[in-house]
Amino acid sequence: GAVVSQHPSWVICKSGTSVKIECRSLDFQATTMFWYRQFPKQSLMLMATSNEGSKATYEQGVEKDKFLINHASLTLSTLTVTSAHPEDSSFYICSASPGSGDREQYFGPGTRLTVT
Amino acid sequence: EDQVTQSPEALRLQEGESSSLNCSYTVSGLRGLFWYRQDPGKGPEFLFTLYSAGEEKEKERLKATLTKKESFLHITAPKPEDSATYLCAVQAGNAGGTSYGKLTFGQGTILTVHP
Numbered sequence: 001g002a003v004v005s006q007h008p009s010w011v012i013c014k015s016g017t018s019v020k021i022e023c024r025s026l027d028f029q030a031t032t033m034f035w036y037r038q039f040p041k042q043s044l045m046l047m048a049t050s051n052e053g054s055k056a057t058y059e060q061g062v063e064k065d066k067f068l069i070n071h072a073s074l075t076l077s078t079l080t081v082t083s084a085h086p087e088d089s090s091f092y093i094c095s096a097s098p099g100s101g102d103r104e105q106y107f108g109p110g111t112r113l114t115v116t
Numbered sequence: 117e118d119q120v121t122q123s124p125e126a127l128r129l130q131e132g133e134s135s136s137l138n139c140s141y142t143v144s145g146l147r148g149l150f151w152y153r154q155d156p157g158k159g160p161e162f163l164f165t166l167y168s169a170g171e172e173k174e175k176e177r178l179k180a181t182l183t184k185k186e187s188f189l190h191i192t193a194p195k196p197e198d199s200a201t202y203l204c205a206v207q208a209g210n211a212g213g214t215s216y217g218k219l220t221f222g223q224g225t226i227l228t229v230h231p
Binding site: 002004006032034042045046049091093095097103104105106107108109110112 | 152158159160161217224
């Protein structure tokens with residue numbers, strides 16, 4: 001149980017284009033989903049908290065107009081990287097919590113984004 | 117600001133050589149401390165959640181313990197397949213605040229177990 005999937009697992013895009021990453025909870029409903037970014041040999045840094053049916057809460061320093069988050073249902077959240085640049089290349093990982101975020105978070109397998 | 121420090125940064129063990137990983141934390145009201153395992157190029161895999169000082173949890177060769185300032189992940193008789201990065205994260209107890217449920221991660225300990 002508690003399986004989270006992400007799609008795509010990896011994507012290469014050209015500078016200036018937009019990329020959408022999907023995060024799905026497969027066997028539970030997730031009121032809250034989280035989006036993290038991980039650079040090589042570094043730990044996970046929270047980008048934003050997504051609650052179903054409401055606007056996402058972004059961490060300090062994360063551009064909300066660049067990283068668009070939509071939590072359309074209790075099993076799906078999407079992250080759109082708009083006008084991507086090479087410095088946005090990273091490993092993006094989502095997590096989902098069965099409750100309101102105050103219990104275990106289960107992570108997806110991650111999406112490797114490379115912007116050329 | 118919540119802070120998590122893990123040590124050592126890297127640990128090399130021989131198969132069967134037991135050891136411990138440390139996670140020291142500073143948090144404004146601990147709601148939970150989490151241990152995850154992460155393999156290269158993959159998302160973190162949930163291992164344990166600890167909620168209060170004195171609590172212990174076990175899973176196969178792993179045992180996690182918690183005090184008011186730190187947590188230990190004990191690995192007993194490790195095998196090569198235990199090689200991975202082990203991440204510790206804390207969750208603060210500021211219910212109702214922004215980013216409720218936010219996890220603050222340490223840098224991780226890279227464990228390598230040689231056969």
